[in-house]
Amino acid sequence: MRPIIVALDVSTQQQALALVDQLANENDLMVKVGMELFYAVGPTIVTALRQRGVAIFLDLKLYDIPHTVERAMCQLGRQELALVTVHASGGSAMIRAAKRGLAQGAAIAGVAPAKLLAITQLTSTSEVQMQAEQLVTVDLPTAVTHLTRLAQRAGADGVVSSALETPLVHAATTADFLSITPGIRLAQDRADDQQRIVTPAEAAELGSDGIVVGRSITQASNPVVAYHQILQEWESTCR
Numbered sequence: 001m002r003p004i005i006v007a008l009d010v011s012t013q014q015q016a017l018a019l020v021d022q023l024a025n026e027n028d029l030m031v032k033v034g035m036e037l038f039y040a041v042g043p044t045i046v047t048a049l050r051q052r053g054v055a056i057f058l059d060l061k062l063y064d065i066p067h068t069v070e071r072a073m074c075q076l077g078r079q080e081l082a083l084v085t086v087h088a089s090g091g092s093a094m095i096r097a098a099k100r101g102l103a104q105g106a107a108i109a110g111v112a113p114a115k116l117l118a119i120t121q122l123t124s125t126s127e128v129q130m131q132a133e134q135l136v137t138v139d140l141p142t143a144v145t146h147l148t149r150l151a152q153r154a155g156a157d158g159v160v161s162s163a164l165e166t167p168l169v170h171a172a173t174t175a176d177f178l179s180i181t182p183g184i185r186l187a188q189d190r191a192d193d194q195q196r197i198v199t200p201a202e203a204a205e206l207g208s209d210g211i212v213v214g215r216s217i218t219q220a221s222n223p224v225v226a227y228h229q230i231l232q233e234w235e236s237t238c239r
Ligand SMILES: O=c1ccn([C@@H]2O[C@H](COP(=O)(O)O)[C@@H](O)[C@H]2O)c(=O)[nH]1
Pocket: 007, 009, 034, 119, 121, 122, 123, 124, 160, 161, 182, 183, 184, 194, 212, 213, 214, 215, 216
């Protein structure tokens, strides 16, 4: 399955469920709960979404000392989640700890463990910004490739980056390793905080295993029409 993952970046359960209900007829729907919704509503949003039968990507981008991340992931592991995230730059010990925590939580609850994704460089980061602000001295593709290798060696199941880097991610990892890609924009979308953007068709051509789309759907006058436009582009070029 190569999902379109709808980022439910809204601040109430009512808004989130209204969006999911509009998309209820779509096959294999996966939604992403990010910081805004999770901090506003709390873990009950996961329960409410599970009751609607959608796959859930809980994108909290954990970044802390390994012990803290392991204990936090143990809690998340008890939920039936498809995907969760950490920042790859938290390091290999932290990623290994995240994986251990997820497995522990899943075993306690008797559910399948979520897949662990590591964020490489946020899609809102440009190469210039990365070099100037993070003092990274290599170019952005090299930095993403390095963090991808580190993430896979530490046990992550995939990475998050722009689809622009997906060919590098796949070249650096085994066939089952996921390249999940936000920073998706339609030709008519206006410029915003995202820097490394591609269209759904470009993401498919580049080999993305799943695109994350937020505002192009959630802020569209008709989210279902926007979803179908994206689906059509994504599937017409999907390999
Ligand atoms: O590098 C990253 C990692 C995560 N995101 C998340 O994806 C969505 C994108 O939303 P849009 O409205 O389509 O920009 C959002 O929830 C981010 O937190 C990302 O954009 N880039």
